[in-house]
Amino acid sequence: MNRLWSHPSLVIGLIATLVFVAIGLLSLVWTPYPIEQIDIPRRFLAPSAEHWLGTDNLGRDMASLVMSGAWTSFLVAAIAVAIGVGVGVPLGLAAAAWGGPVEWVVLRLTDFVFAFPAVIVAILITTLVGPGAVNAIVAIGIFNIPVFARVARGGALSIATLDFVAAGRLAGLGNAMIAWRHLLPNIMSLLIVQGTIQMSLGILAEAGLSYIGLGTQPPATSLGLMLRDAQGMFLIHPWLTLVPGLAIVLIVIALNIAGDGLRDAIDPRLRQGNPNVLA
Amino acid sequence: MNKTIKALGLALMLTTAAGGMALAQPTEVRIGVALEPPALDPTAGAAEAIDIVVYQNIFEGLTRVDQNGAVQPGLAESWTISEDNLTYTFKLHDGVTFHDGTAFDAEDVKFTFDRILAEDSVSAHKEFYEPIESVTVIDPLTVEIKLSRVVGNFLFDLGRGDAVIVAPESAGNNANVPIGTGPFAFLQWDKGSRVMLEAYGPYWGEPVSLSKASYVFIGDTATMINALLAGDIDGTNNFGQEALEVFEANPQFQVLVGTTEGETILSTNNTKPPFDNLKVRQAMAHALDRQAIIDGATYGYGVPIGSHFAPHNPYYVDLTGTYPHDVEAAKALLAEAGFPDGFSATLKMPPLAYARLSGQIIASQFAAVGIRLELINVEWAQWLEDVYANKDYDLTIVSHVEPFDIGNYANPDYYFGYDNPEFQALIETLNGTTDDAQRKELAVEAQTILANDAVNGYLFELPQTGVWNAKLTGMWQNSPIEGLVLRDIKWTE
Numbered sequence: 001m002n003r004l005w006s007h008p009s010l011v012i013g014l015i016a017t018l019v020f021v022a023i024g025l026l027s028l029v030w031t032p033y034p035i036e037q038i039d040i041p042r043r044f045l046a047p048s049a050e051h052w053l054g055t056d057n058l059g060r061d062m063a064s065l066v067m068s069g070a071w072t073s074f075l076v077a078a079i080a081v082a083i084g085v086g087v088g089v090p091l092g093l094a095a096a097a098w099g100g101p102v103e104w105v106v107l108r109l110t111d112f113v114f115a116f117p118a119v120i121v122a123i124l125i126t127t128l129v130g131p132g133a134v135n136a137i138v139a140i141g142i143f144n145i146p147v148f149a150r151v152a153r154g155g156a157l158s159i160a161t162l163d164f165v166a167a168g169r170l171a172g173l174g175n176a177m178i179a180w181r182h183l184l185p186n187i188m189s190l191l192i193v194q195g196t197i198q199m200s201l202g203i204l205a206e207a208g209l210s211y212i213g214l215g216t217q218p219p220a221t222s223l224g225l226m227l228r229d230a231q232g233m234f235l236i237h238p239w240l241t242l243v244p245g246l247a248i249v250l251i252v253i254a255l256n257i258a259g260d261g262l263r264d265a266i267d268p269r270l271r272q273g274n275p276n277v278l279a
Numbered sequence: 280m281n282k283t284i285k286a287l288g289l290a291l292m293l294t295t296a297a298g299g300m301a302l303a304q305p306t307e308v309r310i311g312v313a314l315e316p317p318a319l320d321p322t323a324g325a326a327e328a329i330d331i332v333v334y335q336n337i338f339e340g341l342t343r344v345d346q347n348g349a350v351q352p353g354l355a356e357s358w359t360i361s362e363d364n365l366t367y368t369f370k371l372h373d374g375v376t377f378h379d380g381t382a383f384d385a386e387d388v389k390f391t392f393d394r395i396l397a398e399d400s401v402s403a404h405k406e407f408y409e410p411i412e413s414v415t416v417i418d419p420l421t422v423e424i425k426l427s428r429v430v431g432n433f434l435f436d437l438g439r440g441d442a443v444i445v446a447p448e449s450a451g452n453n454a455n456v457p458i459g460t461g462p463f464a465f466l467q468w469d470k471g472s473r474v475m476l477e478a479y480g481p482y483w484g485e486p487v488s489l490s491k492a493s494y495v496f497i498g499d500t501a502t503m504i505n506a507l508l509a510g511d512i513d514g515t516n517n518f519g520q521e522a523l524e525v526f527e528a529n530p531q532f533q534v535l536v537g538t539t540e541g542e543t544i545l546s547t548n549n550t551k552p553p554f555d556n557l558k559v560r561q562a563m564a565h566a567l568d569r570q571a572i573i574d575g576a577t578y579g580y581g582v583p584i585g586s587h588f589a590p591h592n593p594y595y596v597d598l599t600g601t602y603p604h605d606v607e608a609a610k611a612l613l614a615e616a617g618f619p620d621g622f623s624a625t626l627k628m629p630p631l632a633y634a635r636l637s638g639q640i641i642a643s644q645f646a647a648v649g650i651r652l653e654l655i656n657v658e659w660a661q662w663l664e665d666v667y668a669n670k671d672y673d674l675t676i677v678s679h680v681e682p683f684d685i686g687n688y689a690n691p692d693y694y695f696g697y698d699n700p701e702f703q704a705l706i707e708t709l710n711g712t713t714d715d716a717q718r719k720e721l722a723v724e725a726q727t728i729l730a731n732d733a734v735n736g737y738l739f740e741l742p743q744t745g746v747w748n749a750k751l752t753g754m755w756q757n758s759p760i761e762g763l764v765l766r767d768i769k770w771t772e
Contacts, residue, residue: 036642036643036646037643038571038575038639038640038643038644040570040571040574040575040640041571041574043575057521057575058575058636058639058640059575130655131656213656217654217655217656218635218638218639218642218654219639219642219643219654231499231500231501232499232500232501232504232519232521232522232632233521233522234501234504235504235522235525236521236522236524236525
């Protein structure tokens with residue numbers, strides 16, 4: 001475990017990520033002010049002891065909005081990653097373990113989904129069933145499926161040729177058991193790394209969808225929605241755009257640093273200079 | 280690390296405000312407008328966006344409304360009204376042609392009104408013209424309109440976008456290729472982007488100084504700011520008030536603050552429980568804090584209203600005190616109505632900044648009395664379909680921009696679903712009255728009934744805050760009728 005902590009970027013990234021998650025979690029039980037509370041006379045206040053990050057155009061406390069918005073972003077991204085893992089990993093493992101027509105079907109399916117950018121999928125979904133955080137989750141989740149299917153299959157393929165897998169097969173284990181007992185535990189590190197990267201992409205996707213009005217709807221808030229609300233006033237009150245914008249940047253950087261660090265730290269093969277197995 | 284950098288680039292939403300002006304084009308004007316019209320036929324749709332493009336530009340009526348709201352001669356150069364106020368005889372202008380070259384005469388007038396009054400009429404406001412008994416062609420330049428009952432506001436109604444004169448040869452196609460008699464002819468419509476008009480050479484009236492005008496559709500304020508600053512557009516008739524400050528101090532621009540006929544209201548579905556209960560509507564009226572809504576949604580430029588009437592109208596009476604902001608009274612009324620814990624409802628908001636902002640503020644104010652609102656953003660076409668046509672809504676926020684549109688409340692099939700025989704009788708009397716003092720009395724009574732019944736949540740009169748290139752003159756500061764009249768706009772040096 002010591003080797004984990006020898007990567008300073010990993011430590012910084014993880015700590016920063018955890019801080020943001022903690023702030024988001026805290027918003028569930030406490031924010032300095034309720035975020036639905038609109039109080040026009042106190043709008044456009046500069047940061048002060050009362051309002052740490054000032055107030056927005058409707059007099060809402062920016063610090064509270066950022067806390068709550070960060071939580072929305074994490075939640076949407078995390079559930080979307082869970083959807084991707086839940087559906088994509090079994091597909092990828094099945095492709096690796098069974099091969100043949102199963103593999104062909106899985107690969108073509110992932111090609112098909114890959115062909116549509118996440119935002120297009122999201123626009124399609126929201127056009128069909130209306131905008132909302134849930135739809136953003138589904139759209140981003142669908143986009144995550146082929147990513148995890150590919151990673152799981154790629155990782156599993158390189159392990160499937162190793163001797164201990166052959167030994168398991170000789171001992172009479174079926175494809176499903178091999179995938180479950182031998183392949184899955186050995187690609188966990190890959191999945192964790194990919195998970196953090198997809199988290200940061202998910203947060204960006206959620207911000208993007210909310211920004212164009214297809215994601216989170218008021219009175220709930222998200223960082224993307226805050227950007228959207230503030231953009232008309234960018235020239236007069238740039239602060240209102242900077243706060244959520246910087247929050248997104250910092251969260252994404254934290255996740256990416258943590259992801260890069262994890263990749264370096266967890267996977268021994270990377271350190272042996274053979275990164276191709278990850279592709 | 281590459282990913283991090285890419286992510287950074289995606290996350291930073293940089294707004295570049297390009298400075299400098301494009302080369303001055305002394306005869307062409309490009310105007311930014313927020314909404315794209317669904318079609319271009321003003322006689323077949325209620326959307327203001329249609330009139331913004333075509334009213335008095337492409338199409339003209341027998342009369343026209345000027346920028347003070349007064350009635351001026353249009354295609355009719357003069358008229359006489361009979362003693363009993365039932366027969367109007369119009370003398371038409373000579374030498375008027377439609378943009379397709381066909382001549383305008385009394386037959387076109389007759390065709391226009393027959394079309395409005397037909398069984399299968401597509402007019403959005405047939406009720407204004409429904410008192411017309413007959414339209415008779417006396418000679419090619421004289422037309423007589425007989426009414427079945429006195430209509431006090433008839434000449435004004437003739438000047439509305441709903442009554443512009445169309446030709447039988449082209450009327451069917453006006454939605455896409457509008458052909459009228461106005462100073463500007465339709466050039467092209469790049470759907471989703473812009474509509475272009477060009478000056479019509481053989482125009483019968485005073486020639487206009489612009490040679491070309493385009494309406495560019497820009498939905499959001501940030502893009503509008505950039506387009507103005509970069510000189511991509513020369514002005515806009517109604518700019519988001521949140522960013523007016525950007526232009527107020529800039530000598531390259533002029534800011535025109537004026538009034539409109541837009542009563543912004545929290546429209547309420549009066550036929551749907553619990554809104555059919557007067558106490559519930561009164562509670563909602565008590566829950567509204569108008570000043571906060573005006574400050575939040577219009578940055579203080581809106582004028583509070585207590586009924587469905589424009590404050591600059593001489594018949595206006597201030598009823599904003601009917602149900603003052605009072606959270607306790609609202610809660611008590613809700614409890615009396617059988618909702619001690621409040622209730623849940625939906626609020627559908629069309630894509631207009633004032634509606635979306637007011638909606639959030641109202642949701643917060645209603646939450647204080649226990650009414651939980653679910654905010655639903657809808658697109659404009661969806662709003663017209665679901666809310667306006669199918670009445671599938673609880674609450675919505677919209678500005679009613681037609682002049683003197685209090686008469687809509689006398690129509691039980693209007694999307695409010697307000698059915699009050701007393702009010703309907705009153706409006707009928709009002710429409711049949713020509714004496715000004717009496718009309719005022721009746722109008723005040725009508726406003727008071729609506730305020731007391733709390734039919735809708737009356738919020739504020741929409742301001743018109745135009746931002747224009749400082750070298751342009753002739754724009755209307757106020758908007759007494761829906762439209763953006765290009766006639767007098769010109770460049771000065």
